[in-house]
Amino acid sequence: MKRIALLGMPNTGKSTFFNRLTGAGARVGNWPGITVELLSAKVLLAGSMVEIVDLPGIYSLHGFSEDELVVRRFLESQPVNGLAVILNATQLDRQLAIALQLKTLGLPMVFLLNMADEARKIGIRIDTGRLETLLGGTVRLVSAKFGQGFKEAKVALEQLVQAHPKLHQASAEALMQDVQIEDALQHAFSQAVDTPVLLPARLTDRIDNVMLHPWLGLPLFLLAMYLLFEVVYGLGTPLQDGLEWLLSAAKDHWLTPLVGGLPAPAQSFITDGLFDGIGTVLTFLPIIAIFFLAMAAVEDSGYLARAAFLMDAFMSRLGLDGRSFVMQMMGLGCNVPALMGTRIMRSPGLRLLTMLVIPFSLCSARLQVFLFIVTAVFAAHTAPLVLLVLYVSSFLAAILTALIWRGRFSSHESLLLELPPYRLPTLKFLGFESLRATRHFLKTATGFIVLGVVLIWFLTHYPFHAAPASADTLAGKLAAGLAPVFSPLGIDQLLSIALLFGFVAKEIVIGALAVIYGAGGDQLSTLLGHRLDGVQAMSFLLFTLIYTPCLSTIAVIKQESKSWRFTLLSVAWPLLTAWVVSFLFYQGARALGF
Amino acid sequence: MRTLDQLLPDNTGTITALHVGQELQRRMAGLGLKPGTHVRVMRRSPMHGPLQVRAGHTDIILRRSDAARIEVCLAP
Numbered sequence: 001m002k003r004i005a006l007l008g009m010p011n012t013g014k015s016t017f018f019n020r021l022t023g024a025g026a027r028v029g030n031w032p033g034i035t036v037e038l039l040s041a042k043v044l045l046a047g048s049m050v051e052i053v054d055l056p057g058i059y060s061l062h063g064f065s066e067d068e069l070v071v072r073r074f075l076e077s078q079p080v081n082g083l084a085v086i087l088n089a090t091q092l093d094r095q096l097a098i099a100l101q102l103k104t105l106g107l108p109m110v111f112l113l114n115m116a117d118e119a120r121k122i123g124i125r126i127d128t129g130r131l132e133t134l135l136g137g138t139v140r141l142v143s144a145k146f147g148q149g150f151k152e153a154k155v156a157l158e159q160l161v162q163a164h165p166k167l168h169q170a171s172a173e174a175l176m177q178d179v180q181i182e183d184a185l186q187h188a189f190s191q192a193v194d195t196p197v198l199l200p201a202r203l204t205d206r207i208d209n210v211m212l213h214p215w216l217g218l219p220l221f222l223l224a225m226y227l228l229f230e231v232v233y234g235l236g237t238p239l240q241d242g243l244e245w246l247l248s249a250a251k252d253h254w255l256t257p258l259v260g261g262l263p264a265p266a267q268s269f270i271t272d273g274l275f276d277g278i279g280t281v282l283t284f285l286p287i288i289a290i291f292f293l294a295m296a297a298v299e300d301s302g303y304l305a306r307a308a309f310l311m312d313a314f315m316s317r318l319g320l321d322g323r324s325f326v327m328q329m330m331g332l333g334c335n336v337p338a339l340m341g342t343r344i345m346r347s348p349g350l351r352l353l354t355m356l357v358i359p360f361s362l363c364s365a366r367l368q369v370f371l372f373i374v375t376a377v378f379a380a381h382t383a384p385l386v387l388l389v390l391y392v393s394s395f396l397a398a399i400l401t402a403l404i405w406r407g408r409f410s411s412h413e414s415l416l417l418e419l420p421p422y423r424l425p426t427l428k429f430l431g432f433e434s435l436r437a438t439r440h441f442l443k444t445a446t447g448f449i450v451l452g453v454v455l456i457w458f459l460t461h462y463p464f465h466a467a468p469a470s471a472d473t474l475a476g477k478l479a480a481g482l483a484p485v486f487s488p489l490g491i492d493q494l495l496s497i498a499l500l501f502g503f504v505a506k507e508i509v510i511g512a513l514a515v516i517y518g519a520g521g522d523q524l525s526t527l528l529g530h531r532l533d534g535v536q537a538m539s540f541l542l543f544t545l546i547y548t549p550c551l552s553t554i555a556v557i558k559q560e561s562k563s564w565r566f567t568l569l570s571v572a573w574p575l576l577t578a579w580v581v582s583f584l585f586y587q588g589a590r591a592l593g594f
Numbered sequence: 595m596r597t598l599d600q601l602l603p604d605n606t607g608t609i610t611a612l613h614v615g616q617e618l619q620r621r622m623a624g625l626g627l628k629p630g631t632h633v634r635v636m637r638r639s640p641m642h643g644p645l646q647v648r649a650g651h652t653d654i655i656l657r658r659s660d661a662a663r664i665e666v667c668l669a670p
Binding site: 094 | 646
């Protein structure tokens with residue numbers, strides 16, 4: 001198999017070029033000896049299949065960031081037919097540095113100067129012939145986004161493969177040595193690139209005068225977040241509801257009659273265990289797809305770096321940065337895509353700390369539980385206040401967690417981000433990104449979630465002669481055993497079984513309560529109002545708010561962190577916090593005579 | 595001689611030295627921040643937030659604590 005690696009600095013449009021070259025066939029894969037998953041795809045070039053590998057964007061071949069280590073390790077261990085180096089044509093003043101560093105590897109190379117259209121617009125003229133002599137490889141001007149020069153670029157890659165049909169290994173010494181290229185960089189730049197002395201005032205600068213305004217910037221940012229939130233959940237939630245309706249209809253009209261002949265436990269296992277489990281995963285799909293569409297748009301537009309600029313003063317005091325805040329806000333809709341969104345953070349410490357904090361965001365599923373219980377137990381005029389308290393508690397829990405754990409997950413990383421010009425993302429690119437994220441979620445989270453659902457099903461249904469979730473089932477016995485833990489919180493055994501269900505998904509807590517109390521809808525509402533006083537209800541709500549949001553969240557935390565230890569921590573820590581907060585609240589309120 | 599964090603918006607200067615350690619120095623060089631580079635402070639985020647600095651054709655945001663370790667020679 002022939003192989004070409006795609007290399008370049010961040011913000012060069014490398015992924016856009018990759019998508020254009022490879023189409024939708026790209027897949028995420030593991031490479032021996034490399035810790036990060038890399039995207040690759042097979043493409044037909046000059047009559048032979050060539051594997052194109054998209055390496056992470058790096059600023060230098062010799063640094064020690066995770067991405068730089070990955071690229072070096074890849075070049076050390078994987079032979080290639082050649083490299084395709086993507087450079088941002090508007091920033092050749094610094095980007096030629098990486099081209100010159102790569103030249104020392106002794107590999108065949110093609111240089112693609114991307115965003116050539118932008119460069120021409122601001123008056124940058126590039127002498128490609130001279131650049132080819134200086135860099136020792138073919139140079140082509142392209143616009144990966146709009147496709148100009150793309151054919152020529154592809155031809156250059158075909159010629160590369162034809163001229164070098166054998167795999168080459170990068171020169172190992174060159175990877176070790178930190179070459180001084182300052183003079184060569186100056187020389188190459190001044191020889192081959194003609195740039196106007198004064199860059200014209202860009203549209204980006206004018207937009208930034210408003211968007212990054214000292215006191216307008218933050219309100220505008222919050223407004224932008226709110227609009228994004230509205231779009232994602234305004235479109236996603238109806239789709240999710242629709243899918244839920246469809247699935248429950250399929251269950252009632254198709255699956256239930258189909259398994260009617262089987263023994264009762266097997267019936268229940270298939271319908272309440274497997275089908276509901278897989279159904280839960282499926283209903284997340286629309287929101288994940290739309291969320292990633294929106295996130296790709298924000299990331300590609302250049303606004304994400306601005307968000308970091310605006311929120312950094314506050315977030316840095318918590319050991320986080322502005323991008324963490326964006327994800328925190330997104331978590332208010334659903335924690336799952338917000339957790340997946342932390343992929344934009346390259347520093348492992350920062351990313352893990354953000355992932356530890358996100359599950360405290362009061363997501364829409366929890367809101368549904370809260371609305372039901374708050375209306376059932378509290379008077380109409382105190383209900384909004386209770387909800388407000390819950391939202392404030394969610395942010396306090398997040399801030400407290402960040403403050404406690406920031407030492408453990410310090411990122412040791414200075415915030416150093418490029419502020420790219422504003423760009424309009426193309427729909428095609430957004431579609432690619434969204435599709436890829438959705439597929440990835442399906443592939444990795446399904447098994448985990450189904451397993452969890454089956455486990456909870458077993459606990460609440462075994463032994464089979466007992467009524468589901470009753471005191472005789474394993475869950476009931478577990479609840480009895482846990483009574484010493486939950487009674488100091490004012491949470492009785494029946495409610496603690498509901499909390500067990502809540503582990504799977506908060507969406508089913510109300511349904512579980514209906515099963516447990518044997519009453520639904522208004523009846524359940526009245527029943528809860530009688531059985532719980534305000535202090536007990538609040539304690540239950542606080543616990544529900546803070547402990548693990550759902551199985552999907554845990555599955556995604558495992559998928560993204562690739563660490564069981566961290567996953568365990570992200571389950572144990574919120575549980576502990578939930579218990580302590582509920583305990584302090586319940587005992588405090590009782591001591592004060594409420 | 596001043597440090598980059600002392601520059602006000604629209605001030606320009608030339609970087610003379612970076613006291614940031616090898617790793618950060620590499621990353622900064624990758625973004626164009628190195629001795630001899632001409633820089634302009636575009637804006638400073640309030641509440642002691644980060645700076646937006648333009649070096650050549652690239653805009654960069656960095657925290658003031660890091661900017662304080664970059665020496666610049668103020669342009670007249």
